[in-house]
Amino acid sequence: MAGSSIDRMPPRASQARAKSVGEGNGSPVIPLLGIVPAAPVHVSSDAFEGSLATLFALVRDRRLDLLTVPLLPICEAYFEYLIGTAGNSEPGYLDEAAVALSALAYLLERKAFLLLPVMELEPEEYEEPAELPPASVAEFRLAIEVLEQWRSDREAVFFRSADAGPDPYELPYELSNVSSADLALAFDRIISRAKTLPMPTLSRPRRSLADQMNVVLAEIGDEFVALEALMADRFTVLECVYWFLAILELVRLGRLRLKMVDDVIHVGKPPVPQAKLWVEEIVA
Amino acid sequence: MTVADALYALLFVADAPLTVAELAAASGFDRPPVEAALRELQARLDESGPVQLIQLAGGYQLATRPEYASMIARLLQPQRQRLSRSLMEVLAVVAYRQPVTTSEIETVRGVDCSYAIRGLLERRLIKEGARRKTPGRPIEYVTTPEFLHQFKMNSLGELPPLQEGSLAMEAGYNEETK
Numbered sequence: 001m002a003g004s005s006i007d008r009m010p011p012r013a014s015q016a017r018a019k020s021v022g023e024g025n026g027s028p029v030i031p032l033l034g035i036v037p038a039a040p041v042h043v044s045s046d047a048f049e050g051s052l053a054t055l056f057a058l059v060r061d062r063r064l065d066l067l068t069v070p071l072l073p074i075c076e077a078y079f080e081y082l083i084g085t086a087g088n089s090e091p092g093y094l095d096e097a098a099v100a101l102s103a104l105a106y107l108l109e110r111k112a113f114l115l116l117p118v119m120e121l122e123p124e125e126y127e128e129p130a131e132l133p134p135a136s137v138a139e140f141r142l143a144i145e146v147l148e149q150w151r152s153d154r155e156a157v158f159f160r161s162a163d164a165g166p167d168p169y170e171l172p173y174e175l176s177n178v179s180s181a182d183l184a185l186a187f188d189r190i191i192s193r194a195k196t197l198p199m200p201t202l203s204r205p206r207r208s209l210a211d212q213m214n215v216v217l218a219e220i221g222d223e224f225v226a227l228e229a230l231m232a233d234r235f236t237v238l239e240c241v242y243w244f245l246a247i248l249e250l251v252r253l254g255r256l257r258l259k260m261v262d263d264v265i266h267v268g269k270p271p272v273p274q275a276k277l278w279v280e281e282i283v284a
Numbered sequence: 285m286t287v288a289d290a291l292y293a294l295l296f297v298a299d300a301p302l303t304v305a306e307l308a309a310a311s312g313f314d315r316p317p318v319e320a321a322l323r324e325l326q327a328r329l330d331e332s333g334p335v336q337l338i339q340l341a342g343g344y345q346l347a348t349r350p351e352y353a354s355m356i357a358r359l360l361q362p363q364r365q366r367l368s369r370s371l372m373e374v375l376a377v378v379a380y381r382q383p384v385t386t387s388e389i390e391t392v393r394g395v396d397c398s399y400a401i402r403g404l405l406e407r408r409l410i411k412e413g414a415r416r417k418t419p420g421r422p423i424e425y426v427t428t429p430e431f432l433h434q435f436k437m438n439s440l441g442e443l444p445p446l447q448e449g450s451l452a453m454e455a456g457y458n459e460e461t462k
Contacts, residue, residue, distance in 0.1 A: 156353035
């Protein structure tokens, strides 16, 4: 007869916690690694005999059929354990009881699931893959032979014109005394005389900054003018950039000067050095 | 001028088979006398002469007799265009199962047939027909009058019979498809 009982052995939890942190110095006892052994509930049945912890491990690892183990005596033994240890003030007692309760709850749940009716799934019916008919071109073998014979007979018959209908032959080309090599040579000569096609410009033609600098110098007279008034009213972004770059380059070269007049940048040519004027006068 | 002579003249200048209807329309005679005259002309040419009147591709056409083939070939030096085995197989499948799709041809042959179909299309032996009203709307292929002409047939009904119980026969080749 199956049954369960409480071990008369002293609680092993206290042995396992022999090295608990803080033991002996008045600090609260903390189990090492958080491992708490289950309460010493002993299970004895036809299929299994041992501790609750062992039963739990075997069921969890699917090494024991839980249906063969009655759980009612185990639950009674657990209650006896709780009653027998009532008022126990040993540290960790509640942990032991809680672990045993968890194990018992797990077993109950597993067994409940095992007792549920199993839905027998109908075996899926797989459709047989469509089988391709075997190649049957051999069936046409005799017909092909007859057709080839008819075609051969047909080739022995000529019609009004070689161009009449879809005759199975074509006449050779009439090239007189001209060979295909002569034709190729003539074609090569014609090709060599052909004009090459002008390549279309794929991008905007590049402008010279030097040209733009000349344009800027031509626009600027002896007087300083406002920088923003130099350009015509309508200009593109590219023209604007070219103008500005040309002015900067001319300033860098010393051929233009900048000055601020009423918060407006003016640009103009630098005065001609007096020595240069003398030279020009002498030369003249 | 007899009806037979008139038809002879028309057939002489024609470069393709002429149907009875075309001959009747061109000659101005009714169909019955035209048909009778064709039979008369055929018999007359069969009696003697190097030319014969043959029925081809649904019409009538004048042609030389086979015994003169060699000397005509020496004169014209025709370059024969042979049909490979694969082309012949595909052509036979199309001829017997038409209208037929590419996949159906490949089912029969067990190999890819796109190259052969293209070759037959270029030779004008088959042509694209309607699109089948099935998923994918595949193109159906049928034979052409040129096929009949090249194989010296007047109609598809002259195709040599296949073996009894063959798949091709079961696939629907019957008198209605001719």
